[in-house]
Amino acid sequence: MELVIVERVYPSPLTDEKIQDLRRRVGPCFEIRRITWQRTYFSRDRMRTICLYQAPDASTVRDVHDQEGVPYERIWSASEVNELPAVEAGEGAI
């Protein structure tokens, strides 16, 4: 399974009702397509989110969003990196 990132931007702050509506719209298809929500990061103004999913591929997540008309900025598969390469002296960390 892939770690799939979904970036979203909203024109107004995201409310709990809107979140529920999104979940209702994409929920059944997520189940059939074996997409599992992992976690979501909200910006402080709740106008940006980054969602993490486990899915067979990014295209599957993309298809569900497009077919259900759920907006997104980008959807991409990610690799998790736990150890960064060594840093030369004088260079800052990322």
Next chain:
Amino acid sequence: MSLSPIQIQVLGELQVHAGGAPCELPSSRKTRALLGYLALTGREHRREQLCELFWDVTDDPRAALRWSLCKLRKALGASGAECLLATRSHVQARLAPGALDAERLRSAARRGFSACDIGELEALAGMYRGELLEGLFLPDFDAFEAWLEAERSEARALHAKLRRELVARLFAEPERALPHARAWLSSSASDDARACVEQLSAELERRASRPAVVQPSTPSTMGPVPRAETPAPRAAASDHPVYAGAAPLLVGRDREIERLCRVADETRTQRRARFVLVLGEPGMGKTRLLEELCRRLAPLAPSVLATTCHDAERQRPLAPFLDAARAAVGARASSEGALDREQLVGALAAAIRHDADEHGLGLLLLDDAHLADPSSSELVHYVVRTAARSPLLTILGCRPAELEDNPELRRVLLGLRRRQAVEELRLEPLEPGAIAALVGGEVPAARLAQLVSDSGGNPLIALEMARAGGGGAVPRSLADLVLARLEALPSEVASLVRWAAVFERGPIALLERAAQARGPGFLDALETAARYSLVRLERDGMVAVAHALIQRVVSESLSPLRRAAMHGRIVEVLREAGEPDHVQLIAHHALCADRPDVAAEALIDAASRCMRVGAVREAAELADRALALLSRLASAAALGVELGALLVLVRVRRPERPEELTERLTALGLAALDQGRADDAHRAFQAASALRWDAGDDAYSLARQAWQASRAGDTSHAERARASSFMALCLALMEKQLPDARALVLEIEALARLDPQHTEPTELVLARAQLHLHAGRLADARQDARDARTLARASHNGLQEALALQLSMQIELVAGQRAAARAAAETLAELGTRIREGGEAPMADAGRALADGSLETARPALAAAVTRLVNVDDKRRQSWVQNRWARLEREHGQAGAARQLATLALAAARAVEAPSEAALATCELMHAATRLGDDAAYAEAEAALAELEARGPLSREARDMIALTTGDSPA
């Protein structure tokens, strides 16, 4: 083609030898059963039939069949390929003559065991190692079990016959004969066999106790030697329930009995079948005449098939013969459910012919034949027609007026009249002298003349008058006579007779429960009623009213309200008993009790049961009768009954107007949905799907969660249609639960029709195109893809348009229409770059490259497309492209490159659970392994392929590829 040297033994546990060496058979019991079935039947079978027989619950029975055939071929080695012939549509096991032990036995039996020498007989006997196909029972597969039981029964019968012949031949050598006699006894448990075992054992003991002086040429002094090839006598006439007990005197029918005896004698001497219809009004003595005939002919016809029809059993196929069959075919008839109607008819007809030929005269008697069910009429017709050259005398006792009400029997008689003479014997009123002789001892001389005159020559009326005539005025009508007798009886006896009259015929225990009269009082009353000739106690704990006329009189004497209440009570008792055999009785009594809901339910149940035993006509008739009750049912009950009846009719009768039936089923499904009856809706859509798609090889079930999703809340038809369409498209694209997707498509089509302004949702048309492509229906897929694109453009939905274009491109590539594929790919490429950063554009580039067909120019484009697909992480499209690329490499002899690509395609297909793409990749790996000589890789891929096939139906493209790869015919 040379036939295989394979030897198959089925008389015992299944064993196979190839070239003299034993083969290790697959561990799957079903696979071994398949081999046994193919070997024993020896003929071609349609794949669908085999699938129904062995895999009716598997998702993809054809793949399961292919898997089993594959295992069998492996097990049988090189010879297996010659032995198992599988074409696109049929499968057959072709064995060399003598290769199957059961066939050798049958062949010897056909020639006659008497024509075989003793060595041959002993060799045949040595082939028996146990029960036929021992251990290969498949308890959940009724049709196979029924077939197996029939085969076993036949094998046991042949075994008994063979041993009997051996015992007869070796009777003078008890030590050789005794093992055969024991084997005979174990296979048939007949009295003859038991007697032989006892005699042979006694003779051996006697010889052991004295000095052995063996004189083979000396005739045995033991008891009678069994006659070779003579079956043990079946139930003699006097054993039959109809003729049990001391028969009353037959008076005044000398001329009729002599005529029948003469016909019987001519039947015997001319060895030609005869058919006689004995016609007579109620009470004229038809039953008694047949009893007397049986008695007189007993020495000439030691076995008789004599039975009676009953009104209450008119809905039960072959009911009168099921009782008789217990004597005729023994164990095979022990359970009606295990017998197919055709098997029973065949077995009975063969037994009747055999006995007639064997004994020089056979008797088939059917009393009250005007009450015969259609199957019994058909059986009579079949027996008489097929026994034309056998000395068989068939006699039907009928009431002329009621014969007119039985169209099936009239048709049979018409057919028989065309083929051969149907002789009629009409029972006229008895002469006054005969009536006087009949009742003379019971009536005072002063009243005799009046009684003779009042009876009108009807012996039953005369007897009833005599029995009622204790003094005073003699009642004039038969009804009065019977009722007067009833009134004179103790109240508990009269009550019992009334219950019996309403019951007509049934188990004593149930009558006891219905009458709510338990204990010794009930039994005393029953005995009294029997002694007064009002009821008749039959074998197997059954009770019936002594005469149909008495039954009618007593039953009609009850007030309609009381009679209906008694029928209602009987329905309750029958339902409590829970015997599957009782469903027809429940229907009959429920109708009489004015309980149409219960009757309709029982009729549906009975129809389903008839269907299971192959009584197709009865099933259709019962379903029609249930439909006729619809107007009397509440709407909720009517829906279930109509649906149940139509589901039966769909299976047993080819619909004249399938479109109308599909629409009706769909409407019923929707109505069931509205009533919240998901199961009924499921069955309706399932049947409608089967009709609509006319596949026959797919079983449909509706996805519950999809239904719930589409039906949540008070949504409009359009909203429900769209929600279901979306689900159907989702399932179709994911290649998951495809039968559910198909059923959803059907449901949505029906929903869309309910909306006069309806336009089919684009998702629905896309789903249909995808499903058509999966099934290989390219023309339909092409049309739907075009329509979907038009709809998508109209709604400015670029994503759906891209999907439609992609489908068009894929369809044309499968169809080999490169120009059309390229055109679709060009448009998709242009659209794909506009709509989103996804797999559409690289997919289009790959399609364009594949449509060009040149490997050299395609390679860079395909590599670029794959790279982009990997980057956007679109594994489904990635596996599609890599599979086609791998095929292109293989076609150009590049096995190594093809293998690399197929490996990547397989990994991607597995990740997104795309079984058809995984199968295509696996086939490429098998091709590459063959080309590279890598046996281990081939075996691994082959096992993976079988697993994929077993999981579910693959696309037509994948199935064709599998056929090409494995050499098997495509399903």
